[in-house]
Amino acid sequence: MLLAEVTKGFANQKSGILNVLFQHSEPETNPSISIEALQALKTVTQSHPSIMVLCWEKISSLTYEYLSSSADNQTRSWRGNAPGLPGEKVITAAIKVLDQCLRAASGFKGTEDIFGDKSLDNPFTSDYVKIKTISSAPAYEMHTNVPSKDEAEPLLGSERWLELIDRHLPLMLDHSSAMVRATAVTCFAGITSSVLFSLSKAKQEFILYSSISSALTDDAPSVRSAACRAIGVITCFPQIFDSVEVFEKFIYAAEHNSRDTSASVRITASWALANICDALYHHVNLNGFDPHSSDSEGSSKWVSLLIDSSLQLAKDNDKIKANAVRALGNLSRFVPFKNNSSAYDSAGKCTGPLTCSSVKGFNKSDDPIGSPSPSKNQLEESHWLEKMVQTFLSCVSTGNVKVQWNVCHALSNLFLNEMLNLQDMDWAPSVFSILLLLLCNSTNFKIRIQAAAALAVPATISEYGRSFMDVLQGVEHVIENLRSDQISMPSNLKYRVALEKQLTSTMLHVLSLSSQIHDHGVHEFLGKKSSFLEEWLKGLCFSLRAPNDLLDAEYSSNRDKKKEMICLAIKSLVEVFEAHDLNALALRYQKLCSSI
Incomplete structure (x- = not known):
């Protein structure tokens, strides 16, 4: 019509x-x-x-x-706020x-160019992982007859x-x-x-610099807030990194407005900062670092500014706190923590490969507004890691549901930092305890999903340290009692299957590592829970059974990966039981593995 x-x-x-x-x-x-x-x-x-x-x-x-x-x-002679x-x-x-x-x-x-959550990317969860979205406009699809x-x-x-x-x-x-x-x-x-x-280049610059100018010079909070929203969207475009000057000004505009007296401006500014940190990580991850670059100070001052600004924003209200935690999580994924959390030695010289060849030169732009220049003391900061972790732990107890979810996601990112020796960190047991607390006690299933995902990130037994037994017992307890859990909020219903799948993935990962630890309590616990684990694993094996001619190639490949994860977990259990002369249990699990 x-x-x-x-x-x-x-x-x-x-x-x-x-x-x-x-x-x-x-x-x-x-x-x-x-x-x-x-x-x-x-x-x-x-x-x-x-x-x-x-x-x-x-x-x-x-x-x-x-x-x-x-x-x-x-041409206006005043800027009305009435x-x-x-x-x-x-x-x-x-x-x-x-x-x-x-x-x-x-x-x-x-x-636009927002990236999937890789901490949830595995065979059991790949069918429900969703791409994060920018909530700045309605989502719709064009339906036309054009070729x-x-x-x-x-x-x-x-x-x-x-x-x-x-x-x-x-x-x-x-x-x-x-x-x-x-x-x-x-x-x-x-x-x-x-x-x-x-x-054209001129039209691009008109849009980019109009956004920056509105964010920095307009008297009205509503305009500055809208400009920060635009910056937060555009900064996710990969092509933005083609212009160091524009990206630099985006950082400055967002950081400047994060200190605004208006809460509405700080909310969108912190959101833009989090997107900037996300885009920066993915750009660095795609292009790699240039460890031989002589221009490390330029990029390090902006990383320092982003960290310091995010740490400060984490003390603000919950909406701002959630964005700040997300920003810190994105930064913690790639900042090269060295010498107990700092990438800088006592002279302020970069000791880690922080500078990406295509991001370098931040200190060379001629900013007519005036670029911030972090002091040498900021560049010599040696407690970034500790401050980040303290902020994450504090936000769990003081923040709302969205803040807690972002903390779990941030900890996943932190664990994925290849330069972090998790087993050497004094705070690691506290972090694992917080994640287990959220997994076991949170009434929000989305938080529990992300907590379970974070607990599955450490790749080796040594990274879990002395917390491995707690993680094993905690995840098993949640799986065993999940069916009897009372769903207090109707909104959790649609996330129940997702939680079960993430718990399955986390449990299989932890079980696959159990044979590598020589803790006397591990084999006792696994022996005690052997009947439940056997039935649970049988259920997983049964769920994979389907005629091959009914499966497409993608599903078949995913099923094979699931089988591999299940087999690794079962073989690890067999090794545990055999090492402690629990031969009857070992034989039962060997038969189970053969039946897959």
Whole structure:
């Protein structure tokens, strides 16, 4: 129905849903009615993006008419923060419709280059691991009849963005109303990497530097917050690392706003900082470090700034604390902790391969605003690791559910740092205890899933240290009693299977290491729990049985990997029982392994 209406055109129509909405959105209409009509159009654009893309000319002209007819659209002499008047409210409503239509044309899906959680990536959990998303726009899919969607969306999106930049944005960004400016800057958070980098260099810089300028120079908190949101989205584009200057300014803008007096600004600034740290890790992981680079001080000062800023933000409210913990977790994944947590010796010289060849040069940019210059004392900081761990442990007791989830995820990242000798850390038992506490006692299944995932990260028995027995007993206890657990929150129901799968993966991993430890209590515990473990393992083996001709190649490969994990765990148990003359148990488990 809507498609037929759009196809016929609006010129000669007096009826139809869209036609009525556009008629009541005209500037001549009472502002209150126009606002309601525009809000309805926004909803239609969200639910039917492929149809509303065809209405771009109508929406673009309508928005431009509002902007150009505004008595306050010239160079502003003030930046209003007062409650919105009807005029600016209707302009804002029109821009929001334009923004949604623009996102539809660009193929924006609510996420851009955000990476999967590798700590959950294993045969038993791969079917439920989801990609993290940026919650800055509705997620939707374009459905059109064009031959190549991948090629058409950037082309269509580029055309729309060029019109926006040349026609609308100069009026929006220079408007005296903070509400209008904030809504304009929000448009930047809806661009996709394919569209942004299909534009000319000048247009790219207009978008990037408008975001930075709004974040650093605008008087209105709402505008600075919107700019930080845009920075947080765009920083996830891999191409951003092609310009050290832009990435440097993104860091500075986000860090600067993380100290803002407005909590709403600090929330989005901390979110942007966490995304910056995430993007930095994945860039470093993809490109590797350059240990022979002579320019280590430039990049180290920014890492120092990010760590110090995140540590400070972790003392703020829960929304900010959650972002700060996520940032610290991303940093802890790749910061080369040496000499008991520092990558720097007493002279402040980098002793670890911190500088990536394509990230170096941070200290060379000529920032007209003024780049921060961490003091030499910051570069000589020798307690990053201890401070991070203290922050994680503190946030578990003081933070809400989201903070606790991020702590578990951050600890997974910390454990994955290849330069960290976990077995040598005095705080390791406390960390394992906290993860076990969350796994056993948390009422939130998402937290329990992430805690179980973190407990499975250490790859060797030595990394668990003296906590191995506690981990083994704790995970087994949860699995044995999971069926009898009372689900206190309905929201946990959809995560129950995911929790079972993660616990299965963690338990198999821990069991596969059990033969490598010479703790007298291990074989006693495993012997005591042998009946339960045998039945549990039989259930896993039975779940893998299916005719090969009914399996596709991907599922078959995943099944083989599951079998391998189960066999490793069973063989480890056999070794434990044989080493302690529990031959009857060893024989039963050998038969079980042979039956797979």
